[in-house]
């Protein structure tokens with residue numbers, strides 16, 4: 001991370017340059033070691049002291065050698081009672097061996113591949129050792145312990161010690177000692193980011209104590225106090241960054257769309273929009289007519305009818321005389337949206353074109369021409385829309401479907417194609433509101449919390465291999481009644497080619513051995529666009545009855561006649577993803593089922609899949625998923641585009657998250673540009689953060 005230190009408010013001025021300078025001045029850090037530390041992201045003194053422990057070990061409680069137990073770690077103080085000797089053994093390994101003793105017994109000590117220990121440990125001197133002992137009767141052994149002379153200023157011994165994430169060439173001892181020296185060089189020269197009022201209100205400790213305590217706590221309570229403050233700080237900085245972004249976007253001018261009555265659009269639909277759909281549409285329309293730029297997220301469970309909201313917005317854009325773009329995460333989905341939206345919008349004279357990576361050169365250049373001349377009013381496609389060759393005549397609205405698949409970056413990329421077009425994102429992975437606030441903190445949120453009428457609950461069963469026969473019979477029975485069936489195979493390997501092979505092998509078996517009389521097809525992401533297209537069309541038209549597929553059908557695919565989805569190795573999926581897959585059925589009038597094959601059958605998988613059988617609300621499911629799998633899936637930088645926080649564990653930090661957000665809001669209200677001298681350190685931190693990941 002880069003900080004410009006001129007602006008930082010520090011107490012001791014001479015330490016400013018030092019804080020953002022190198023760490024070579026620290027005893028024990030030479031050129032080589034400084035290079036090694038860079039691998040851990042440590043460049044400056046500030047980086048060094050911000051390198052927080054990943055864990056702690058309680059090494060308090062000295063024991064005597066007679067008390068150590070086999071297989072347990074302990075902390076002893078003992079005399080070196082034999083000269084340390086270096087041995088070379090086969091395979092080039094080097095051992096240092098010696099004996100230690102105290103009043104109660106003797107113990108053999110062995111170090112592997114640390115030849116220098118021979119010269120560091122002196123015969124006849126006393127040391128403290130910490131490590132894992134093995135014991136058989138009175139015969140005690142200790143392997144590669146950490147050690148320290150008892151008169152040394154303790155950093156790795158005694159009491160609670162920090163455990164850092166390491167890299168080759170840096171030991172816990174080196175790191176802890178460097179950090180200790182770093183902290184004492186800085187003294188009280190760390191920038192305070194939290195406003196004094198906030199610290200007072202939540203009784204949070206000051207920055208200097210927090211940094212000292214997080215590294216070198218004396219008690220568990222110290223760790224808790226330091227963590228509380230530092231987690232709060234992370235969430236506070238993140239909240240400020242998102243809030244500021246939203247404030248800037250919120251004041252950006254947007255094109256004013258036409259004030260046309262939505263009833264005209266509704267009346268042409270084959271069904272009545274639900275109340276929730278109408279509400280979301282009204283919220284979008286209000287944004288697009290307000291003169292400010294729309295920057296909104298529509299969240300709705302699978303099947304809640306988000307496409308209709310998009311269609312209404314496209315209709316309004318066309319009525320307002322500009323172009324719109326719709327970006328989907330897969331070709332199948334883009335093609336499906338193309339056919340749905342064309343049939344909904346062409347009656348209004350709105351011209352739609354498709355743009356995907358697998359189109360022929362000729363098809364593409366035709367589409368591109370229509371786009372640049374403004375003949376195409378709606379462009380539907382995959383990320384191919386982002387490519388440089390796409391030149392819009394007048395882009396006024398951008399909608400991305402299944403937002404979680406796109407990074408924030410791509411979202412921004414597409415906006416650049418127009419003169420600040422309105423932006424709407426649609427997410428099919430409902431997430432708990434608290435989390436949405438942080439992941440989508442820069443967006444306004446509409447929620448579609450109602451399903452179209454007549455939807456039935458999809459009966460869901462988690463089963464084992466013993467049910468295979470019965471499930472196969474059930475598949476045949478449903479097909480006999482005219483319904484269609486999905487069979488989903490998971491990604492079983494990192495190697496994509498291997499996955500496709502396994503889907504195809506399974507498909508061959510089903511086709512030749514198990515359902516020889518049923519039209520069956522196979523679909524996977526490696527196929528050509530046209531091939532996939534044809535397979536999907538045949539399934540949609542009911543020509544094929546069973547579709548064996550990878551998760552490429554996970555999002556958005558709509559075949560109302562499908563009444564059963566069988567998911568192999570369901571235990572490998574996240575609950576939200578399974579819920580997505582389940583959403584492929586129960587889209588029409590037929591009673592629908594979801595069968596989850598749990599090939600593992602562990603307690604944990606039973607519990608998770610059991611939850612899915614009971615729950616049908618996507619928001620509740622994502623909450624359970626969040627509890628069981630942690631926030632990584634949601635919060636990971638891959639999906640959200642957000643920086644991974646160092647400490648903040650969002651699944652348990654909801655209270656502080658809310659508090660941090662509230663404080664951020666209040667602060668930005670009183671000092672929107674963070675111009676006050678007291679807020680400059682915060683402003684610096686935010687711009688560093690934004691440069692890294694929010695843009």
Ligand code: ADP
Pocket residue numbers: 271272273274277300301302303304305306307308428452453556558587
């Ligand atoms: P999702 O929110 O998962 O993207 P879709 O937009 O694909 O949902 O809609 C799911 C299905 O529900 C589609 O077949 C769509 O035509 C239908 N649908 C949407 N809105 C309504 C409604 N108000 N009444 C009846 N059916 C609807």
Ligand code: MG
Pocket residue numbers: 306307401428555556
């Ligand atoms: Mg959808």
